Amino acid sequence: xxxxxxxxxRTARVREAVLHAAGDAxxxxxxxxxxxxxxxxxxxxxxxxxxxxxxxxxGLLADLLEDMAEQSEPRIEVGSLLRELEANATLVRRTxxxxxxxxxxxxxxxxxxxxxxxxxxxxxxxAARVAEWAPCVVQAAERGEVPADxxxxxxxxxxxxxxxxxxxxTGTPLDxxxxxxxxxxxxxxxxxxxxxTGR
Amino acid sequence: xxxxxxxxxRTARVREAVLHAAGDAxxxxxxxxxxxxxxxxxxxxxxxxxxxxxxxxxGLLADLLEDMAEQSEPRIEVGSLLRELEANATLVRRTxxxxxxxxxxxxxxxxxxxxxxxxxxxxxxxAARVAEWAPCVVQAAERGEVPADxxxxxxxxxxxxxxxxxxxxTGTPLDxxxxxxxxxxxxxxxxxxxxxTGR
Numbered sequence: 429x430x431x432x433x434x435x436x437x438r439t440a441r442v443r444e445a446v447l448h449a450a451g452d453a454x455x456x457x458x459x460x461x462x463x464x465x466x467x468x469x470x471x472x473x474x475x476x477x478x479x480x481x482x483x484x485x486x487g488l489l490a491d492l493l494e495d496m497a498e499q500s501e502p503r504i505e506v507g508s509l510l511r512e513l514e515a516n517a518t519l520v521r522r523t524x525x526x527x528x529x530x531x532x533x534x535x536x537x538x539x540x541x542x543x544x545x546x547x548x549x550x551x552x553x554x555a556a557r558v559a560e561w562a563p564c565v566v567q568a569a570e571r572g573e574v575p576a577d578x579x580x581x582x583x584x585x586x587x588x589x590x591x592x593x594x595x596x597x598t599g600t601p602l603d604x605x606x607x608x609x610x611x612x613x614x615x616x617x618x619x620x621x622x623x624x625t626g627r
Numbered sequence: 628x629x630x631x632x633x634x635x636x637r638t639a640r641v642r643e644a645v646l647h648a649a650g651d652a653x654x655x656x657x658x659x660x661x662x663x664x665x666x667x668x669x670x671x672x673x674x675x676x677x678x679x680x681x682x683x684x685x686g687l688l689a690d691l692l693e694d695m696a697e698q699s700e701p702r703i704e705v706g707s708l709l710r711e712l713e714a715n716a717t718l719v720r721r722t723x724x725x726x727x728x729x730x731x732x733x734x735x736x737x738x739x740x741x742x743x744x745x746x747x748x749x750x751x752x753x754a755a756r757v758a759e760w761a762p763c764v765v766q767a768a769e770r771g772e773v774p775a776d777x778x779x780x781x782x783x784x785x786x787x788x789x790x791x792x793x794x795x796x797t798g799t800p801l802d803x804x805x806x807x808x809x810x811x812x813x814x815x816x817x818x819x820x821x822x823x824t825g826r
Contacts, residue, residue, distance in 0.1 A: 458740070
């Protein structure tokens with residue numbers, strides 16, 4: 429059935445099925461129980477294919493994070509730094525409160541605390557997400573909304589930090605007020621010069 | 628030897644030895660490998676005593692976190708919110724960069740992502756730490772340094788959040804500049820009204 433073949437063909441379909449199965453398994457049971465044979469079974473793909481292509485649980489996790497970075501929603505441009513940081517915070521909040529995605533992120537963060545390769549893959553995922561959103565701060569600096577020597581990456585990280593910290597260290601639900609507060613605090617601090625590189 | 632008996636006597640000494648051994652085991656191998664029998668052996672305490680008193684790995688973790696909260700350094704008062712937030716950030720940074728303590732915190736955060744009782748114990752630990760530092764914001768509001776309706780807990784959490792976020796999502800070392808930036812950003816945002824409850 430040619431209509432069901434996505435660009436990339438069989439190889440891309442196998443990757444998609446395996447990464448989806450890996451994400452489900454991680455969200456349900458965590459990294460400690462991730463098993464290549466089980467992922468292959470869930471994905472309906474031969475075990476040998478999975479072992480040959482991904483090699484290890486960590487290799488699979490790294491590819492999953494790369495795919496998540498590629499699939500992530502692009503930055504929203506509205507010409508106002510506060511609105512753009514709010515859009516980013518809302519996106520982070522939506523991801524972390526989604527039952528599957530939230531569990532998946534928790535599992536991957538847990539994996540990164542005890543596995544150096546998982547940590548490296550996670551760092552690359554966040555570096556890609558930060559790089560995607562950093563231009564909103566560069567443009568705001570050009571418009572004079574924040575000091576010219578503001579570190580764009582620090583501002584973007586400041587939006588996500590309180591949301592992840594709340595997720596991991598409190599039982600309080602991540603509501604929209606939390607997202608707006610995170611964006612507002614990063615914005616106010618940036619305007620006051622807290623993220624100036626010369627500081 | 629009476630001189631070696633701490634207040635509380637044998638029960639307190641057993642608890643201290645067991646919690647220290649549990650902390651070491653967690654820092655070295657993580658929550659997934661925490662084992663009551665091994666902790667008893669490391670602590671030089673009978674296995675039965677450990678099982679009877681703590682019951683489970685999660686029970687032991689909860690008691691360890693309670694002890695960590697009790698042992699934590701008290702708030703520093705200097706009459707300036709920025710200096711007090713910097714002192715808090717420096718303390719958080721020192722804890723997270725200490726090899727044993729940093730590994731221990733990562734292990735406990737990982738445990739909390741997949742174990743509800745561990746999560747509850749972790750939430751209580753952070754609630755105690757936040758409550759310890761919140762009065763510095765209350766006093767700053769009384770001095771007029773921040774708006775009167777500033778949420779003290781949000782300000783304190785805003786100081787820690789970027790440090791934990793950096794620890795968990797980047798490979799960048801947590802240096803003193805990161806601690807000062809975290810304190811400054813929380814302070815600037817609080818002064819601008821980002822943590823007002825009426826907002």
